[in-house]
Amino acid sequence: MSTMTTSVESIYQELDAQGVVRLDGLIPPRQLAEMQRAFEARLGQLRWSNVDGFEKTEPYRHMVSDVLTLEQGFVDIALHPLVKEALHLYLGDAYILAEAKGWRSLPTKKDFHGWHGDAWYCQKSLDYIPREVKLAYYLTDVRSGAFQYIRGTHRQQPPREFESTEISQDMLSRVAEFKGPAGTAFLFDTSGIHRQAAPILEPRNAVFLNYHDPSVPIQDESVRSYRYHPLLLNAAFLGGLSTEDERILGFGEKARLQTCHCRKSRYDRSRRFYERLHDLNLWADHYGSRAVGKIKRIFNR
Ligand SMILES: O=C(O)CCC(=O)C(=O)O
Structure with missing residues (x-):
């Protein structure tokens, strides 16, 4: 048996038994540094007009969506042979990468x-818990605000949010906490109970790649928000893909495509206000540069 086969088997067994398993050294340090730089660049400003940046829909996180467009390393971890093999054993042969995003958690x-399990599928239409796994990958050193997972709580109950009073002493004794340097990675079954620990003492950058079978019906809210849209990709990073890689990235997969989807803004008045303000800037620039041109022409005569 090769080393690769042995470690894939043990990764699978730990994932199956505990719901979570640490993976080390997925990406060489130099490539990690490129990923950190690309991610950091997106955190420079809020996405706006033709300026790329982070999205913000809650106070404590800056979201970086579609990380596979940012740098080769994000595609490489998503399709890492160890990850693919372990997922193949755990999820079967029809899984895809359904979402690829990351965020900066702010100190608080x-x-x-x-504590929660990730609600994603339509619980009204399924009487079993479909499997979903996330690959988490830290881009900063994590000394606080680490990911925590209660071992052995996966596939026990339909995923939902939990009150802290529902978490017993016995469950707390089974918490696995994932502190570690940038580059720390782990796979977890998202039906298991998990959270980001509090307090968060320094900003934490991390990406979470989400794998499941695209034929599973998803919950209404995620259909409305188009959360699991086909992946946005960057042609520069797609050299040398195998047929399996193409399937995992969802090439030609239209099950969840919504060509006319337009997300309704929750803060529509603010959006309209900023649109007007932006128009004012554009007109001011337009008339300003015409006036400057006129003055220059007068003085150049
Ligand atoms: O940010 C974290 O550490 C928690 C992530 C999480 O809860 C999730 O991906 O569902």
């Missing part, structure tokens, strides 16, 4: 993202 004492 608040437990803003408490």
